[in-house]
Amino acid sequence: MPNSLNISNPLTFDSVEMFISQMPTVVIDALAKQAIEKCHDYLLQKINIPNSVYYGINTGFGSLCNTKISPSDLIKLQENLLMSHACGMGEIVPDEVVRLMLLFKIKSLSLGYSGVKLDTVQRLADFINLSLLPQVYKQGSLGASGDLAPLAHLCLPLIGKGILGKSASLEILHKHNLSPIILGPKEGLSLINGTQFMTAYGMHCLMLAKRLSQWANKIAVLSLEAFDCRMEPFKPQIHKVRNQEGQISCAKTISQLLADSIWMNGNKDSVQDPYSFRCIPQVHGATQDVIAQVERIFINEINAVTDNPNIFVDDDLILSGGNFHGQVLALHADFLAMAMAELGNISERRIYKLISGERGLPVFLTPNPGLNSGFMIPQYTAASIVSLNKQLCTPASVDSIVSSNGQEDHVSMGANAMLKLIRVVENVRKVLAIELFTACQALEFRNLEKCSTTTQELVKLVRTKIPFIKEDTEMSPHMFMAEAILDEKFT
Numbered sequence: 253m254p255n256s257l258n259i260s261n262p263l264t265f266d267s268v269e270m271f272i273s274q275m276p277t278v279v280i281d282a283l284a285k286q287a288i289e290k291c292h293d294y295l296l297q298k299i300n301i302p303n304s305v306y307y308g309i310n311t312g313f314g315s316l317c318n319t320k321i322s323p324s325d326l327i328k329l330q331e332n333l334l335m336s337h338a339c340g341m342g343e344i345v346p347d348e349v350v351r352l353m354l355l356f357k358i359k360s361l362s363l364g365y366s367g368v369k370l371d372t373v374q375r376l377a378d379f380i381n382l383s384l385l386p387q388v389y390k391q392g393s394l395g396a397s398g399d400l401a402p403l404a405h406l407c408l409p410l411i412g413k414g415i416l417g418k419s420a421s422l423e424i425l426h427k428h429n430l431s432p433i434i435l436g437p438k439e440g441l442s443l444i445n446g447t448q449f450m451t452a453y454g455m456h457c458l459m460l461a462k463r464l465s466q467w468a469n470k471i472a473v474l475s476l477e478a479f480d481c482r483m484e485p486f487k488p489q490i491h492k493v494r495n496q497e498g499q500i501s502c503a504k505t506i507s508q509l510l511a512d513s514i515w516m517n518g519n520k521d522s523v524q525d526p527y528s529f530r531c532i533p534q535v536h537g538a539t540q541d542v543i544a545q546v547e548r549i550f551i552n553e554i555n556a557v558t559d560n561p562n563i564f565v566d567d568d569l570i571l572s573g574g575n576f577h578g579q580v581l582a583l584h585a586d587f588l589a590m591a592m593a594e595l596g597n598i599s600e601r602r603i604y605k606l607i608s609g610e611r612g613l614p615v616f617l618t619p620n621p622g623l624n625s626g627f628m629i630p631q632y633t634a635a636s637i638v639s640l641n642k643q644l645c646t647p648a649s650v651d652s653i654v655s656s657n658g659q660e661d662h663v664s665m666g667a668n669a670m671l672k673l674i675r676v677v678e679n680v681r682k683v684l685a686i687e688l689f690t691a692c693q694a695l696e697f698r699n700l701e702k703c704s705t706t707t708q709e710l711v712k713l714v715r716t717k718i719p720f721i722k723e724d725t726e727m728s729p730h731m732f733m734a735e736a737i738l739d740e741k742f743t
Contacts, residue, residue, distance in 0.1 A: 259362045259377075260284040263355075263554050265462075265547055268455055271355060272348055278358060278377045280370070287364025288373055292436075294565045295367035299326075299437050307561055307572045309367075309438045330440030331411055337404035337444050338414065340389030345402070345449075350385045352452035353406055356554045357443070365557045365564065366442040372433055375410055384424060387415035388449075394655060395666030398558065398576035399449030402667070407443040411435060438561075445559035450581045453670035454550045457585075457677050461543055461592055464681055465536070467738050468595045469502060471688050472532050473509045474710060475602045477703045478694035480611045482520050483510065485530040498544070499537030506532060513704035522611070528601035535598045542591035546584045553581060578666030582649035585669035589676040593641040596683040600634040603687050606694045607631055617693045617721075624724045627690050630731060634686045637679045644672045644679075685735035689718065696720050713737070 257267065257276045260283040270276065280288075299310055310321050310329075321329050345353075354376055360366070361373050379385065386409050392401030408414030409421035412432035416424040425432060484490075486507045491500045510516045524530065561572040607627045609615030618626025648669035654661045692714045700708060714737065718730045 257355075258284075259358055260287075263359055263551070265458075265551060268352070268355075268554070269459060272351070272459070275383075278355065278380045280358070280362065280374055280377055284362040284364075284373075285370055288362060288368065288370050291364045291367050291563050291565055292369045295438060295563055295570075296436075298570060299323075306438075306570050309441070309561070309570075326437050327435060330435035330437070333440035333444065334404050334408055334411060334435075335413060337400045338408055340392040340401045340405050342389050342391035345388040345390055346456075347385050349452045349456050350388055350406070351380060352455055353388065353402070353448045354380050354385075356448040356451050357403070357406070357446060359554060360446055360448070360557055360559065361442060363557050365562045366559050367438045367563045368442050369436055369439070372410065372435070372439055372443075375430070375433055376407075378430065379409070379416075382428060384409075384416050384428070386421070387418075390671055393449055393667035394653070394660070394663035395447075395450055395578035395582055395668070396576065396663035397656070397660055398445040398447060398560075399578075399667055400444050402449040403444040403446060406448075407440075410443070442559045445576045447553060447558045447576060447578050447581060447666070450578050450585075450666045450670050451550060451554050453667075453674060454546075454581060454585060455554065457588065457670065457673045458543070458547060458550055460677050460681070461588060462547075464592070464595065464677065464684060464738065465540055465543055468536055468539075468599065468684055469505050469532075470509065470706065470710065471599070471684055471691060472529075472536065472602070473506060473704065474691035474695060474707050475606060475687060476506070476510065476529055476532075477513060477515055477707050478606055478613070478691045478698060479525070479529060479602070480520065480522070480698075481516070481525045481529045482522065483507075483516050485525070486510070486533065491533060496534075496537060496541065498540035499533045502537035502540060503533035509706040510704050513707070514702040515698065516704065518702075526601070526605055528598050528605065532598070535594055539591040539595050542587055546588045549580055549584045578664040579649065582664040582666035582669040585666065585673045586645070586647040586649045589641075589669070589673045590645050592673075592677050592680050593638075593645050596634075596638050596641055596680040599680075599683045599687045600631070600638045603631050603634050603683075603690050606690050613694055613697055617690065617697070618724075619722060626721065626724070627693060630686050630690060630727055633731070634683045637683050641676050641679050644676050648672060681738050682731075682735055685738055686731055688714065688737065689731055689734040692718070693721060 255276045256279050258279050258281040260281050358376050361368050386406045388402050388405040393399040409416040410433040412422040414421050486503045491503045558575045563570050607616050615621045616626030616628045618624040648665040651665045652662050692711050717733050
């Protein structure tokens with residue numbers, strides 16, 4: 253089927269990017285259907301055995317795990333679970349993240365360890381395919397019993413509750429000739445247990461982080477040429493003897509981008525450059541290493557079963573465990589936030605040096621300083637954003653608050669880690685945009701024809717949208733335009 257995503261295929265970084273950019277139809281293919289139905293049929297057989305007790309299937313939840321529920325109340329139990337756990341507050345989750353939540357929840361349920369029926373999984377796919385996105389709120393998850401509150405809001409429209417798009421879900425379902433789903437045993441628990449809020453935000457951040465990491469290298473090239481830096485720090489011999497993969501890769505990228513620069517490969521008056529220029533491979537490369545590690549963890553998670561209990565048909569087992577606990581995601585979200593913040597930190601230092609009046613550049617990069625403040629205040633803005641990122645990098649993963657009468661006595665705070673991470677990554681985009689704006693201004697005082705092809709092409713692109721600043725003017729519109737350039741896919 254053209255422009256489709258078969259849910260039984262492993263999700264990769266590229267397939268998730270394709271899902272966001274191309275919006276393919278999500279197909280519950282034959283292999284996934286078989287796995288779902290096999291597990292569901294097994295579960296129905298098990299709960300019909302007299303005196304059988306399974307957590308969350310015919311018992312209460314959390315600290316009520318020892319309270320057995322009568323067979324006549326099992327449907328009500330699951331519906332109550334969705335409604336009682338829909339306790340989200342705060343801002344509405346962006347559509348892109350909600351789409352990822354749906355995709356990752358469908359993937360997890362389709363692996364055949366959750367016991368849900370096929371109609372339930374198909375309805376979640378219908379929401380994606382019909383562009384009917386539930387309204388989910390950012391706040392409410394502890395990241396331990398899964399993302400309970402966000403996932404409850406995500407799945408309420410299955411039973412005709414909550415908000416679908418901008419309207420009451422029951423109204424939207426009727427408009428599309430869809431009836432509410434009647435939840436069976438364990439279905440409510442399978443729907444709200446899981447790490448899909450954390451992984452959706454995590455992958456959203458990771459996609460942006462990878463793009464910004466590439467842009468950071470390219471923008472650094474502009475700053476290197478603008479500040480009349482030396483090429484020696486990027487020679488492969490230096491990086492080979494340290495043998496750090498990201499560092500080696502970054503140095504190679506910078507060298508390739510500057511290979512045809514007459515300016516960079518000419519004679520220099522300076523013997524050494526400041527760390528923010530000389531140590532670009534060591535800093536940018538370290539961030540690249542973290543991104544690679546985080547990608548491995550996140551990709552594993554979006555292909556995993558993270559609800560509870562888990563049903564193992566071939567082993568004739570229903571096991572209650574803790575796969576919903578988001579500690580691994582929380583730790584890596586904090587790690588990625590720190591790594592991305594460092595791209596902003598070193599970028600701001602390069603901005604500072606470019607406006608400092610050194611190496612033949614005019615102070616504040618204005619032809620008439622004094623009368624004009626030039627680029628004095630964009631650096632202030634970058635410094636303010638960098639400082640905020642330092643505050644946001646206080647780790648969420650070291651915190652825990654006891655909940656559910658002590659039954660859930662250690663939580664990951666992974667959802668909060670992700671909400672901080674997205675703010676950090678978006679802030680880094682702003683700082684890099686200011687460096688792009690500033691470096692292009694500085695390069696106007698150099699012989700651009702002697703600069704690398706990369707630099708010339710990027711300055712040309714920027715100049716189609718942002719002018720050279722001869723006299724003081726409102727700077728924010730130009731800074732926003734530079735940020736918009738970074739929203740484009742790196743090429």
